[in-house]
Amino acid sequence: MNVAEWKKAPDHPVKVIQFGEGNFLRGFVDWMIHKMNEQNLFNGSVAVVQPLAKGLLPILESQNYTYTHYLKGIKNQEPVIEYYKNTALSVGINPYEDFESYLSLAHIETASIIVSNTTEAGIVFDSKDQLDMEASVTYPGKLTRLMYERYEAFKGDPDKGYIVLPCELIDNNADRLKEAVMAYIDLWNLGETFKTWVEKSNQFCNTLVDRIVPGYPKENIKTIWEELGYEDQLVVESEQFNLWVIQGNDKVQQAFPADEAGCQVLFVDDVTPYKVRKVRILNGAHTTLVPVAYLYGIETVLESVEDPQINQFLMKAIFDEIIPTLTLSKEALEIYAAEVILRFKNPFVKHYLMSISLNSMSKYQTRVLPSLLAYFDQNSKLPKRLVAALASYMVFYRGEYAGKKIAIVDNEDILKLYKDAWKQYDGSKTSLVDVVEAVLGYEPNWKGNLNHIPGLRDQVVNYVSIILDEGMENLIHAVEDED
Known part of the structure; x- marks a missing residue:
């Protein structure tokens, strides 16, 4: 059997636009979305945006946007290995090759959540990015362009803003991302009304992520394939432990109820004490x-x-x-x-x-x-x-x-x-x-x-x-x- 022959789960509307197709997001956020869908708590899918010109989208497409996720670690005090087929993803877009399809994501009314992991160096402002470029070099530039498209498509409707959940491992990741977006609004002269919409109708939530997700297990992939009975070019391995601390209100929790699906997701007023806890206890x-x-x-x-x-x-x-x-x-x-x-x-x-x-x-x-x-x-x-x-x-x-x-x-x-x-x-x-x-x-x-x-x-x-x-x-x- 080949992964591409898998039948996808029932179609769900796109609710999440995800910048990044790498191991971490697929072994962390997409795992949570899959679990929520299994329990009918979310009933949504993920549109993946490839943040770089070259990436994994061709392989994802060849596998019908499905992949195997191995969880290996301590569960209920015992060492456990388990795996499942993740079907959270529904479509992938490379904005460098199909910018029109990228902008069309802004027109999907149900797509109200943005997640990202573009590495610690991804949240930056670059004045060389221009509005008329088909795809900005930086992630904040791409996000600004998408937000502007949504603002225009829904005529500034205050209920059509995004909940933005960055996973990049930097302090105050959402604050930093928002600062870069605001800088692009000024650079591109997108106007005060749009800036006000971004400020008041969108929620940029600082987050703290905690799960070990190693790279593709190439050293023992053939053994894994033999165990699975099929070849999967996108196997993800992770530990069992997971923690996502999100600085967000009840509206964010209602939109992304992963805590109700058995995931360790905390919605808090301030992520800082949890960041300190992780640094001082785990890293310390x-x-x-x-x-x-x-x-x-x-x-x-x-x-x-x-x-x-x-x-x-x-x-x-x-x-x-x-x-x-x-x-x-x-x-x-x-x-x-x-x-x-x-x-x-x-x-x-x-x-x-x-x-x-x-x-x-x-x-x-x-x-x-x-x-x-x-x-x-x-x-x-x-x-x-x-x-x-x-x-x-x-x-x-x-x-x-x-x-x-x-x-x-x-x-x-x-x-x-x-x-x-x-x-x-x-x-x-x-x-x-x-x-x-x-x-x-x-x-x-x-x-x-x-x-x-x-x-x-x-x-x-x-x-x-x-x-x-x-x-x-x-x-x-x-x-x-x-x-």
Whole structure:
């Protein structure tokens, strides 16, 4: 059997215009739409707009806009692999080849939701984009042109505006997108009445997305095809976990009721606390874990959480040192943290610590340091495990440990900082203090001088000394003994 021979689900009107046909949207948003359709909660389909001149639309068309989605991860506390045929998509358009059909999307009355994932670099303004171009170079330019077409088609009807849900991984993604759209309105002299319609009749909703959707599984695709019994050129793999936080009102929830279909979609007044939660717990846990587990002799995240000592270290870092510094309810934070640990235990994902270690100094500054500072402000003492992670990074960035080279990847200034700092180390306590002071005092990374935090320098020196003289396992024991 070939995918193209699949019979499509009952025809649904286009309700979503989707900029992007890549793995993430198909394994995240389109999965939600498929689930809603299965439960008769949405009864709508997706028109896919290819944001670049070259893309996957020819393959999608050859497969009748259907594809297989594998979900591999922890579900109900158990490792689960399941797959299904996604039929959420109904049509695809390449605006570079058929601009008229692209503009016709604006005339579809039911198409009231815009979603996008054009990468972090996609939401930009380019003054070279012109109104008379058949297809703007940028996504905001394309969206502005589509919105103007809709405004004219429905004569400025205030009920015909869009709900705009960007998935790009940038802060305030909808605000940034709206700013670019407004800039194009001014550049193209589209008028104040249109600008007012965009402002008052359209909702640009900041969002936070959270699901691991790797690339096309080319390494084992033949095995997958054998298991499926057919060839699918667009197989999507994802973890089971999903979370979409949308800064939107009841109208947005009613238009996109994915939460009622069993998807983890939250409609909130402000996405910021959830963004902070993700950065500090999920990303912060990764960044805290890497040097400790690696110097302990472990290579992957899964092995880390399976090791009793490392797992206990990580759990206490999250629940005792990170969560108390956050503003959401303790219950919500602890539920999310438990889900994070389950994701780390996903047996189908081999997540190497070294791959996470890329640019760890800036990651520590954004993901872990805020928790350290908040903890100190609240308790007038330092969080031992977050400090231990910082000390471990100092040893990690030396580039060698226990006779083994460590391939550090970071910006040149960071590499030079550590190279120069460790050059002066001669095994003495005084020279170790110099190393630690040099790193803590590097303001371009920390946005300040960490030597000014009472007790931090001495505690880092002590922890680094234990690692160098006694090994990482003894540092973990020492931290536990301090409790």
